[in-house]
Amino acid sequence: MTVLDDELPAVARLHPDLLDALRQAATAAADDDVTFYVNSGWRSPAYQERLLREAVSRYGSEDEAVRWVATADTSPHVSGDAVDLGPSDATDWLSEHGAEYGLCQIYRNEPWHYELRPEAIDDGCPTMYADPTEDPRMRQ
Template identity: 55%
Template sequence: MKFFLLLAAGALVAGCTVPMTIQTVPEPSSDTEMAPPVPKKHTAHRKGLDPELRRAVQQATRAAAADGIQMKVTSGWRSKAHQRRLLDEAVARYGSLEEALRFVSTPDNSAHVTGDAVDIGPTEADVWLEQHGATWGLCRMFANEMWHFELATTPGGTCPEMLPDSSYRNR
């Protein structure tokens, strides 16, 4: 089962597959204006994402749209149970925990569980964000996951060197 997040008018909404468009989204004037009301079943996914990360992604998405790039958040905050399911599926797919950990972190080590990571799509948005993301502090973290971004530098700073894969994070 695929889980998608939608960034539209400043809201992250889980379970939606509607493409985001943000060309007419105004800059929010306060944290209380960050997002329009969303259905209650989606609130946990939005509130679980770090507010600074959410703002950085919103700003980057607007800039990408100005460059003609449509950016989607395909995954953001995840519960520990959901992360565990993803890891179990990866073990079944790759044949071992060691190999699965190259692609999926444990619930205790996942930046998605803490609300500190987003996965971005489509590919052209990943390429654009890797080139421009440091403007907002957004950095690609793993060489084998072009879609995974976290706040890893100050806005305008230099991103750290990518790790080969997520298994290197806690070595």
């Protein structure tokens, strides 16, 4: 799915400001023959919890799993404030141009994960966290 697929909840339920920035960036990226595909956007709390359980099983502990998957209470995907994009040419394009639209990679270990930081338009994207365990929003 692309950022234009309004009929899909993963896109349609993204925060309107994030979706608007994604669409503006996607329009500009298309001029460079780059298409943004949404690998994961908005997620229901139940789906987020399932992802966390699967990550615990995969990584062997919740401490390790939360480096990759947030809880339903802390995930910016559940609130519609985050999107995971691909393929790599899209994330490469956003690494170079995303700040112009307020779109920033938040975690060094997740080059596909972008969130809206409107201040980045003037100030550039903030320093990335190594992974979600460093993000104070993830602590509950």
